[in-house]
Amino acid sequence: MSIKISPSVLTSDFLSLKDDIKKLEVAGTDMLHLDVMDGIFVPNISFGVPVIKSIKKHSTVPLDVHLMIDRPHRYIKEFAEFADVLGFHYEAGSDVAMTLKEIRNLGCKSCLTIKPCTEPEEIFEFLPLCDMVLVMSVEPGFGGQSFMPSALPKLEKLRKEIDRLGLDIDLEVDGGINRETAPLAVKAGANVLVAGNYVFSAEDMSAVIKEIKNLK
Numbered sequence: 001m002s003i004k005i006s007p008s009v010l011t012s013d014f015l016s017l018k019d020d021i022k023k024l025e026v027a028g029t030d031m032l033h034l035d036v037m038d039g040i041f042v043p044n045i046s047f048g049v050p051v052i053k054s055i056k057k058h059s060t061v062p063l064d065v066h067l068m069i070d071r072p073h074r075y076i077k078e079f080a081e082f083a084d085v086l087g088f089h090y091e092a093g094s095d096v097a098m099t100l101k102e103i104r105n106l107g108c109k110s111c112l113t114i115k116p117c118t119e120p121e122e123i124f125e126f127l128p129l130c131d132m133v134l135v136m137s138v139e140p141g142f143g144g145q146s147f148m149p150s151a152l153p154k155l156e157k158l159r160k161e162i163d164r165l166g167l168d169i170d171l172e173v174d175g176g177i178n179r180e181t182a183p184l185a186v187k188a189g190a191n192v193l194v195a196g197n198y199v200f201s202a203e204d205m206s207a208v209i210k211e212i213k214n215l216k
Contacts, residue, residue, distance in 0.1 A: 001191045004030035005212050006064045006172065008196035009055070010046060018058050020200070027206035028213065031064040031085065033174070033194045038069040041092050042141035049078050056082045064194075066113065066174070067092075068140050073099045080106035087111025087134055090123055100129040111172070115140060116148055120157045130169055132192065133158055137185070138175030147176025152188040159189025179211070186215045 007029055012020050021032065034052055039045040056063060062084035069075065072088035076099060080086055086108040090096060096112065103110040109131035112123055116136055123133070135158065137151035151173060162169045173185045174194035182193055193212055202208040 003186060003213050003215050004170070004192045005199075005209050006031035006033040006192055006194050007199040007209075008033040008035060008174070008194050010035045011196035012200045017055070020205075021055070021059050023205055024199075024209070025059070025061055027209045029061055029209055030192075030213075031062045032059055033064045033066060033196075034083075036065060036067050036069060036079070037141060040070040041089065042068045044141045049075075049082065052079070052082045064111075064172075066111075066134065073102070076102050077106060080108045083108050085109040085111050085132055087113050087132065089113045089115065089140070090118060090126075091115055096123075096126050097129060100126060104129070104131075114154070116150060120154045120161075124161055127162060127165060127167055127169065130167075132170040132172055133162075134172040134174055134194075135190070136175055137173050137177070137181075140175075145176055147178075147181040149184075151175070152184060155185060155188035155190050177212075182212050183215055 035046055037044045037046040064085045065079055065083035067088040071093045073094035086103045100110045111132040111134055112130050113134040135151050135154050137147050138145035159171055170192045171190050172192035173190040177193050177195040178198040199205055199208055
């Protein structure tokens with residue numbers, strides 16, 4: 001399975017985001033990761049539908065929208081209009097199966113996300129309804145945190161179960177991804193890597209993206 005990168009725009013300079021998106025596209029990014037935070041489910045506020053709608057106008061790559069919001073089922077329809085992959089948290093208070101089905105019915109790929117406190121076995125029953133699963137390797141809410149090694153066995157268990165079921169599911173990891181942690185995540189079974197600071201702080205974003213995508 002090829003390695004994909006989904007840079008998180010949360011750590012970008014929003015005044016130059018349009019130019020950065022074009023640079024990322026030229027560099028070969030596979031998706032753009034958009035973190036939506038409501039100040040309730042996580043202790044931070046980021047952006048919502050209007051910003052994503054604007055990004056959609058200037059992006060030619062899929063938008064990987066990560067809802068870190070309370071009871072996300074209330075807003076699935078609004079976000080699905082502009083997302084390509086739409087994900088929400090298992091712990092956020094929505095009916096998981098119903099929400100995953102709605103996402104697919106609205107034409108988006110579905111993604112289920114787990115926080116560091118959640119064991120992967122808790123979501124095994126929902127895997128057939130997922131196009132992607134996201135394992136958080138930091139506590140959600142802020143960029144720039146250090147990678148939590150406890151994410152690695154979770155990735156291993158999920159990849160093993162996905163393969164056992166014969167499912168075509170991307171396994172994504174988000175938080176503290178850099179030159180040292182990316183190979184560990186890939187070895188554990190991840191094939192989609194979310195990177196924020198590591199990409200946007202690089203002098204040569206193209207070189208960083210190439211480096212990550214060449215991991216085996």
